[in-house]
Amino acid sequence: LPGLPGIQTCLRIAGAAAARPECFLSVQDGLAADFRAMTKTLYDLNKGSTIVRGGPLKELVIENFDEEQIWQQLELQNNAVLDFFKKSISRDAEDEDLCLLSDQEEDGSDAETSSDKELEDNIMEAETEEMNVYTKDKDKTKAKEKQSKLRESIAQKYSDEDSDIDFDIEALEHQAKTAKETTMRKKGRKSVVDDKFFKLAEMEAFLEHAEKEDKEEEEEDDDIDYFEDIISDDEEDFEETKVKPIKSSRDMTYKDFFDPVDDDGDDDLVANDAEEDQEEEADSAIEEQNEGSMSEFEDMDEMVEHMKSKEASKKVTFSLPDDSETEDVTEVQLEKGINPSEIKSSFEKRQEKMSKKIKSLEEALLEEKPWQLKGEVTGQKRPENSLLEETVLFDHAVRMAPVITEETTFQLEDLIKQRILDEAWDDVVPKEKPKEEAFEYKKRISLDHEKSKLSLAEIYEQEYMKLHQQKTEEEENPEHKEIQEMMDSLFQKLDALCNFHFTPKPPVPEVKIVSNLPAISMEEVAPVAVSDAALLAPEEIKEKNKAGDVKTDAEKTPTDKKRELRRKKLRKRMKRREKEKRQKLLEKMKPEQGTKLSKKAAAAKLKRLTKEGKASLLKDEGKDKALKSSQAFFSQLQDQVRMQIKDASKLKKKQKKEKAISVHKLKL
Amino acid sequence: PASRPAVSRPRQVGKGELRKIPVPANRYTPLKENWMKIFTPIVEHLQLQIRFNLKTRNVEIKTCQETKDLSALTKAADFVKAFILGFQVEDALALIRLDDLFLESFEVTDVKPLKGDHLSRAIGRIAGKGGKTKFTIENVTRTRIVLADTKIHILGSFQNIKMARTAICNLILGSPPSKVYGNIRAVASRAAERF
Numbered sequence: 060l061p062g063l064p065g066i067q068t069c070l071r072i073a074g075a076a077a078a079r080p081e082c083f084l085s086v087q088d089g090l091a092a093d094f095r096a097m098t099k100t101l102y103d104l105n106k107g108s109t110i111v112r113g114g115p116l117k118e119l120v121i122e123n124f125d126e127e128q129i130w131q132q133l134e135l136q137n138n139a140v141l142d143f144f145k146k147s148i149s150r151d152a153e154d155e156d157l158c159l160l161s162d163q164e165e166d167g168s169d170a171e172t173s174s175d176k177e178l179e180d181n182i183m184e185a186e187t188e189e190m191n192v193y194t195k196d197k198d199k200t201k202a203k204e205k206q207s208k209l210r211e212s213i214a215q216k217y218s219d220e221d222s223d224i225d226f227d228i229e230a231l232e233h234q235a236k237t238a239k240e241t242t243m244r245k246k247g248r249k250s251v252v253d254d255k256f257f258k259l260a261e262m263e264a265f266l267e268h269a270e271k272e273d274k275e276e277e278e279e280d281d282d283i284d285y286f287e288d289i290i291s292d293d294e295e296d297f298e299e300t301k302v303k304p305i306k307s308s309r310d311m312t313y314k315d316f317f318d319p320v321d322d323d324g325d326d327d328l329v330a331n332d333a334e335e336d337q338e339e340e341a342d343s344a345i346e347e348q349n350e351g352s353m354s355e356f357e358d359m360d361e362m363v364e365h366m367k368s369k370e371a372s373k374k375v376t377f378s379l380p381d382d383s384e385t386e387d388v389t390e391v392q393l394e395k396g397i398n399p400s401e402i403k404s405s406f407e408k409r410q411e412k413m414s415k416k417i418k419s420l421e422e423a424l425l426e427e428k429p430w431q432l433k434g435e436v437t438g439q440k441r442p443e444n445s446l447l448e449e450t451v452l453f454d455h456a457v458r459m460a461p462v463i464t465e466e467t468t469f470q471l472e473d474l475i476k477q478r479i480l481d482e483a484w485d486d487v488v489p490k491e492k493p494k495e496e497a498f499e500y501k502k503r504i505s506l507d508h509e510k511s512k513l514s515l516a517e518i519y520e521q522e523y524m525k526l527h528q529q530k531t532e533e534e535e536n537p538e539h540k541e542i543q544e545m546m547d548s549l550f551q552k553l554d555a556l557c558n559f560h561f562t563p564k565p566p567v568p569e570v571k572i573v574s575n576l577p578a579i580s581m582e583e584v585a586p587v588a589v590s591d592a593a594l595l596a597p598e599e600i601k602e603k604n605k606a607g608d609v610k611t612d613a614e615k616t617p618t619d620k621k622r623e624l625r626r627k628k629l630r631k632r633m634k635r636r637e638k639e640k641r642q643k644l645l646e647k648m649k650p651e652q653g654t655k656l657s658k659k660a661a662a663a664k665l666k667r668l669t670k671e672g673k674a675s676l677l678k679d680e681g682k683d684k685a686l687k688s689s690q691a692f693f694s695q696l697q698d699q700v701r702m703q704i705k706d707a708s709k710l711k712k713k714q715k716k717e718k719a720i721s722v723h724k725l726k727l
Numbered sequence: 728p729a730s731r732p733a734v735s736r737p738r739q740v741g742k743g744e745l746r747k748i749p750v751p752a753n754r755y756t757p758l759k760e761n762w763m764k765i766f767t768p769i770v771e772h773l774q775l776q777i778r779f780n781l782k783t784r785n786v787e788i789k790t791c792q793e794t795k796d797l798s799a800l801t802k803a804a805d806f807v808k809a810f811i812l813g814f815q816v817e818d819a820l821a822l823i824r825l826d827d828l829f830l831e832s833f834e835v836t837d838v839k840p841l842k843g844d845h846l847s848r849a850i851g852r853i854a855g856k857g858g859k860t861k862f863t864i865e866n867v868t869r870t871r872i873v874l875a876d877t878k879i880h881i882l883g884s885f886q887n888i889k890m891a892r893t894a895i896c897n898l899i900l901g902s903p904p905s906k907v908y909g910n911i912r913a914v915a916s917r918a919a920e921r922f
Contacts (some may be wrong), residue, residue: 507866508859514817
């Protein structure tokens, strides 16, 4: 090798510097100059090698150049070289012989180192192992040990000094770039369309890679092995592919295609936020001076976190966010107080976690279950208002009232507007009572279940009469009405003309019922207790005798008797007088009637007649009496005979008397 | 051939046209009771001669010289026949007063061959409870119905007889009385509407 002495010197210097890390606490100008010279030699060596096509500058110019200018030169070189590296890497990745398994860490590490060495041949050879390991683009199978070592070294280097001078500028830059790249790749810009499965940044990266591949493929063979497994974007990481056994497409599962469903990005963000907080809290003193570097460091850390978490999630079956968190926590702890003695292997850590989990699960199973899982729980068995915190599902027997949302109101309003436009009102139609014409009513024949009282002939007769009568009635009625109206109006007018003196009708004697009751009983609504006392007194019914009490004949005193007699006589006298007056009147008015009627006059007449001899009196001899017994008969007979004899004798006497005493006749 | 000129004789009712109406034993007493009411209109209004032959148990109606109307004899015969069948005198009298009344008779078994209990039930359906159904039909259709065991006689005008006959046939065939009422009411109202 042509540049061997140069390399050896560089190694020597670097080793010396690394051996005394404490000197980096202060500014080391000498070391800085040595490092610069070292960089130049390495650059020149690199340029010498024909394998890699680098930038335009053939040598690195250090004299009187600022750090910035040196960096820019390096950048030019690195940009050119990176493309070459990418191609070579992709080429090597396709190589099936290379494979790395995650379990065999040592192998992995060996593989890493081997790959490292391969890289080193391409990249600057003088870089430290740790740096090389760290600066790999998509390293995911980094062992924790390595990482911790790396971190130590980084921490040592990233002390509270000025960043530019003490650090290996190249390495730092490279790291930053790669870190940024990886972060871009992994974390990327969070875009709006990102979700669990899709990341816009990843898609763009994939597209860029594909374009580059197309360019490469143009140069490469056109034969494409169609049965070759095409590795996805995520597994561009050649470490990854070596580690994993290459599956045939038939055996691929979800895991192979996609990241785990839990939001790694968010979790990482969260975890990283927490981590950042912790970091800030802890390293406040340190960070004051290394803010820029710290940010970079954090970015790298994030990348590391992410890679690790991804690794964890892909390798470990329990893909829980807890792992990453716990990992973060442990990492934070490590950051804070880095104790090399407590470092455990990832497997051990995983085993620990698992055992913890198993323990917790067992405890949970053995413990008493929470009330939610106990089946029927009454109010007493659960804490107060615990149902309010639970989302409870139950069947509703009654249809729930509709939930009024804005949408429903909008719907209603639209409906109302449409109705108004259509003028389709829901007005109440007034109900009309169905008017049945008399004609219809007549036709409705009611069923009579009894024997008709009219005979058939009469029924027909009635019908006939109805038919004929109807006509005449209709004719008369309107005429009658007219006539009646006209007459009414006429009489009204006539009355107005005639009746100037208005004589009211004579008062009709009103019949007034006077009840012989005390006023109080009439006015009182409720019937006052009716007693005999309220009724008429016996004196009011029948007038009391002046004399006093009514007396029987036995009780009467002689004065009473005489009094009565006098009264009786007086009454009779009055009657007789009235009668005579009447008779006299009658006689005067109608002489014939008068004589007939009066008894005296009749007796007087009879006497005169008998005297004159014109009439004879029939004597009642008792012949009319019915004879009941023989004794009565014979006694009657005897009486009759005697009477006859007497009469005969009396006649003789009377004749004699009459002859003797007829003075009147003598006088003439 | 020469023929003598036709002698225009005033058309006279044939002498001594006689109609005989037999009287069954069950109608003998009613005839006796209503004899006055029967023979009065016949003799007075129709100017016919009527007698009841006790031996033959027939009512005999004869025309005489006073008879003016030819159709009087038929009317009188129908009137008496109606009474004999079972109608009331006043109802049968309508036959004399109105021209267009007819008398129709048919049997229950004419409509549907029924026997025993079914027959009795059919008759019962026609009659109704206390004669309710029969009276209803009579009132609605303005006819008179006589239900004599299995024989049915209907007296009335032609249209009404038809209505009543339909109603009775429906009852025989088995429809319930309420349905029959509805039907006859509808028919009767339509008939009344027309006139």
